[in-house]
Amino acid sequence: MEKRFSFSFVFARTILYHSSVMNILTRYWPDAYAESVWTIDYGKLYRMGYRGLIFDIDNTIVPHGEPSTPEADALMAEIRAIGFRVLMLSNNSIARVTSFVENMDVLYICNADKPDPAAFEKAVEMLGTDKAQTLCIGDQVFTDILGANMAGIRSILVKFIGYYTEKHIGKRRQLEKVILRLYRLDGSRYNRLGQIEKQEKNNGRKEA
Numbered sequence: 001m002e003k004r005f006s007f008s009f010v011f012a013r014t015i016l017y018h019s020s021v022m023n024i025l026t027r028y029w030p031d032a033y034a035e036s037v038w039t040i041d042y043g044k045l046y047r048m049g050y051r052g053l054i055f056d057i058d059n060t061i062v063p064h065g066e067p068s069t070p071e072a073d074a075l076m077a078e079i080r081a082i083g084f085r086v087l088m089l090s091n092n093s094i095a096r097v098t099s100f101v102e103n104m105d106v107l108y109i110c111n112a113d114k115p116d117p118a119a120f121e122k123a124v125e126m127l128g129t130d131k132a133q134t135l136c137i138g139d140q141v142f143t144d145i146l147g148a149n150m151a152g153i154r155s156i157l158v159k160f161i162g163y164y165t166e167k168h169i170g171k172r173r174q175l176e177k178v179i180l181r182l183y184r185l186d187g188s189r190y191n192r193l194g195q196i197e198k199q200e201k202n203n204g205r206k207e208a
C-alpha cells in the first residue's frame with residue numbers, strides 16, 4: 001500500500017516537475033527565428049495580418065551603442081512604406097534612443113526595463129494595434145522574447161550582431177544556446193509563424 005502511494009506520488013511529482021519546467025522554458029521560446037532583420041520578409045508578415053512591429057535596437061539592428069546606418073534608416077522606411085507602424089523598444093537611455101531614431105519615422109520607448117511586460121503593453125498601445133497584429137523582433141531571449149511572451153505578443157528572434165564585449169552577455173548567450181536547442185527539439189512550438197524569411201537570404205540585405 002505504502003509502496004503504491006509512493007510510486008504514484010513520485011509519478012505525479014515527476015509529471016508536475018516536467019510540465020512546470022517545460023512551462024518555464026516555453027516562456028523563452030520565440031515564434032520564429034531569423035538570420036537578421038535584413039532577411040525577414042516584411043511584405044509577407046503584412047499579408048499574414050501583422051500591422052505593428054516592435055524592434056529592439058542594440059545587437060538587433062546595429063551592434064550595441066552604435067549609431068544608425070543609412071541601411072537601417074532605409075530598412076525602416078521600407079517597412080513603414082509597406083504599411084507597418086513601428087516602435088523601437090529599448091532598455092537604453094533616451095539620448096541613445098533619440099539619436100538612433102533621428103532619421104526614422106518611428107515611435108520609441110527608452111529605459112523600457114525589458115522583460116517587464118508593461119513596456120510591451122505600452123508599445124502596443126502606442127502603436128494603436130492589438131496584440132494579435134503585433135510582432136516583437138529582438139536578439140535576446142531573456143529580454144525581448146521573454147517580455148513579449150509574458151505580454152502575449154508573438155516574437156521573432158534574430159541572431160545577435162556585434163561582439164561579446166561584456167562578460168555577462170557572453171554567459172547569457174551560452175544559456176540562450178541551450179534554451180534554443182531545446183526549443184528546436186519541441187516540434188509543436190518551433191517556427192510557429194512558418195517561413196518568414198526572404199527566399200534568397202544573400203539578397204535580403206538592403207543597400208542604401
Ligand SMILES: [Mg+2]
Nearest residue numbers: 056058059139
Ligand atoms: Mg538587444
